[in-house]
Amino acid sequence: MRAIILSLAMLLGSNANAFDFGSIDWDKAAKVVQKVKKANAEVSEPQEIELGGGIASSLLGAAPLLDNPPLQNYVNRVGRWIALQTERSDLPWHFGVLDDPDINAFAAPGGYVFITKGLLARMNNEAELAGVLAHEISHVLRKHHLQALQKGARRELMTDLANDAIKSHGGDERLNKLVSAGTELYARGLDKDDEFESDRMGVVLAARAGYDPYGLPAVLQTLQSINPADSNLALMFKTHPGFDKRLELLGPLMSPALDGFEDQPDLDRRFAAVIGIQK
Amino acid sequence: MKKLLVWCCAFGISMSAWAAEEAYTIRATELKSRPYGDAQTLATLPARSKVLVLQRRSSWTEIRAGENKGWVKMLSLQLAQGAAQRRAENGLRSLFNVARSGGSGATVTTGVRGLSEEQLKNAQPDPAALRELERYAANRRDAQRFAADGKLRAQRVDYLAGEQ
Numbered sequence: 001m002r003a004i005i006l007s008l009a010m011l012l013g014s015n016a017n018a019f020d021f022g023s024i025d026w027d028k029a030a031k032v033v034q035k036v037k038k039a040n041a042e043v044s045e046p047q048e049i050e051l052g053g054g055i056a057s058s059l060l061g062a063a064p065l066l067d068n069p070p071l072q073n074y075v076n077r078v079g080r081w082i083a084l085q086t087e088r089s090d091l092p093w094h095f096g097v098l099d100d101p102d103i104n105a106f107a108a109p110g111g112y113v114f115i116t117k118g119l120l121a122r123m124n125n126e127a128e129l130a131g132v133l134a135h136e137i138s139h140v141l142r143k144h145h146l147q148a149l150q151k152g153a154r155r156e157l158m159t160d161l162a163n164d165a166i167k168s169h170g171g172d173e174r175l176n177k178l179v180s181a182g183t184e185l186y187a188r189g190l191d192k193d194d195e196f197e198s199d200r201m202g203v204v205l206a207a208r209a210g211y212d213p214y215g216l217p218a219v220l221q222t223l224q225s226i227n228p229a230d231s232n233l234a235l236m237f238k239t240h241p242g243f244d245k246r247l248e249l250l251g252p253l254m255s256p257a258l259d260g261f262e263d264q265p266d267l268d269r270r271f272a273a274v275i276g277i278q279k
Numbered sequence: 280m281k282k283l284l285v286w287c288c289a290f291g292i293s294m295s296a297w298a299a300e301e302a303y304t305i306r307a308t309e310l311k312s313r314p315y316g317d318a319q320t321l322a323t324l325p326a327r328s329k330v331l332v333l334q335r336r337s338s339w340t341e342i343r344a345g346e347n348k349g350w351v352k353m354l355s356l357q358l359a360q361g362a363a364q365r366r367a368e369n370g371l372r373s374l375f376n377v378a379r380s381g382g383s384g385a386t387v388t389t390g391v392r393g394l395s396e397e398q399l400k401n402a403q404p405d406p407a408a409l410r411e412l413e414r415y416a417a418n419r420r421d422a423q424r425f426a427a428d429g430k431l432r433a434q435r436v437d438y439l440a441g442e443q
Contacts, residue, residue, distance in 0.1 A: 053409060054404065056409055056412065057404035057405055057406055057408070057409040058402040058403070058404050058405075059399075059402065060404075060405040060408035060409055060412065061392070061402045061403040061404050061405040061408070062392055062393065062394055062398050062399055062402035063392055063393060063394050064392065064405075064408060065408055065411055065412060066374070068374070069415070071374075072412075072415040073415055073417070075415075076415050076416055076417040076421075077417045077421055077422055077425035078425075079417075080416070080417040080418070080419070080421065080422035081417075081422040081423070081425060081426045081431065083422075084419060084422055084423070084433075085433055089419075092416070093416070094412050094413060094415070094416050095415070095416075096412045096415070098394075100393060100394055101371070102393070102394040104394060112412075116394070117371065117374050118367075118371070120370065120374065121366075121367050121369075121370030121371040121374055122363055122366060122367045122370060123370070124335075124366070126429070179404070183399055183400075183402050184399060184400050186394075186399050187396040187399040187400060196441065197441065200438065200439045200441060201438055201439075203439070204436050204437070204438050204439055207434060207436045208433060208434050208435070208436045209426070209431060209433065210426065210429075210430075210431030210432045210433060210434060211431065212337045213337075214335075214337045214338050214353065217353070217354065218335060218353070221353070221354075221356070221357070221358060222358065222363045222366075224357060224358065225300075225357070225358035225359060225360055225361065225362045225363050226360075226361075226363065226364075227360055227361060234395075235394055235395065235396065238396070247354060251354040253439045254338070254439070255338060257439055258436070259338075261434065261436070262336075262337035262338060263337070264337075264431075264432075264434075265429065265430060265431065266337075267429050267431075270429055275370060275373060275374065276373040276374070
């Protein structure tokens with residue numbers, strides 16, 4: 001630490017002779033370091049989970065959980081198994097099916113992942129579910145939502161949160177504002193590049209978990225066939241790059257890299273049994 | 280209908296196998312006898328050929344194109360608009376039925392809630408729902424047992440580097 005202060009002091013070194021240690025203002029240098037540290041402070045994992053829980057609660061205020069415990073348990077097992085194959089396997093992962101006909105899926109910081117009934121109903125097998133959950137898990141792994149908040153209008157509050165200036169559990173109004181901003185992000189969407197990155201990571205995570213890696217592209221292909229005027233897709237279209245583009249980018253990356261995993265199961269029958277498909 | 284279902288299960292035919300969906304090729308595409316790159320090429324379908332989707336297996340889709348039946352790369356197809364609609368209707372119907380017979384008798388308030396932009400902006404927290412969500416969480420052992428039941432085996436796979 002002393003070395004950093006020293007070199008900073010030298011950089012900022014007014015007109016003093018850099019080798020004249022006697023003239024260094026240690027107090028001033030330490031303050032500069034503190035300031036730099038503050039601006040770059042990262043939200044800790046407990047803070048991330050707290051914020052994510054707040055955002056998840058708001059999202060559940062917008063769309064309720066589907067009242068189907070066996071299905072909720074099933075989706076949690078698929079999701080948790082995938083999460084175990086990642087660099088953040090110890091997060092308290094939670095997965096939920098929303099009782100909403102909209103076609104969408106959401107992730108919140110700290111390991112909260114949601115999928116709508118409308119999207120689930122359009123899937124054919126467990127590998128497709130795994131692909132979508134893996135895409136959302138990737139947003140959490142890469143902290144895409146946290147970064148979006150740090151870049152957005154609430155960036156000062158994010159700095160306060162990172163610096164422990166916001167007291168959790170105390171009903172701090174600033175935390176509520178961050179939760180609102182985090183929930184509104186779902187209406188605006190992330191950077192396109194974040195979506196493409198999550199696509200690339202999602203297919204790999206599905207393969208790591210032992211699934212057919214083509215579940216995610218298969219879902220994108222299904223959604224591509226839905227009439228773009230369908231109102232259930234309105235938010236998805238507004239907040240995500242087009243399905244054509246996503247498939248166009250994924251295809252060449254997946255083959256030959258993932259060719260060796262093509263024989264992994266898609267578990268269509270286990271999925272059909274849980275969804276209760278009656279044809 | 281029930282008989283058909285039993286028949287399908289008995290012969291191990293996947294449910295999606297007989298729900299043929301219309302699609303067309305988005306580029307000239309080789310039709311293979313089997314779902315492998317080195318399988319025999321039966322024909323080359325020009326771009327915009329209309330086909331019927333029979334089933335998908337990983338990156339391959341089995342199709343019927345006129346007299347021909349065989350496998351093409353999944354990503355050389357685009358499903359016709361509305362092709363997946365029937366599946367969605369079936370899925371939604373069953374999810375709705377299961378949900379209704381689920382038993383907790385929860386009433387759903389409609390009209391106020393939803394995932395539109397406006398509704399997301401005005402969303403109010405629902406701590407009770409969050410607690411319910413937490414009850415469904417799977418722990419590490421649950422997940423591992425579930426994976427073993429499905430014969431899912433964890434693999435080492437590196438992330439794919441982005442390009443462009």
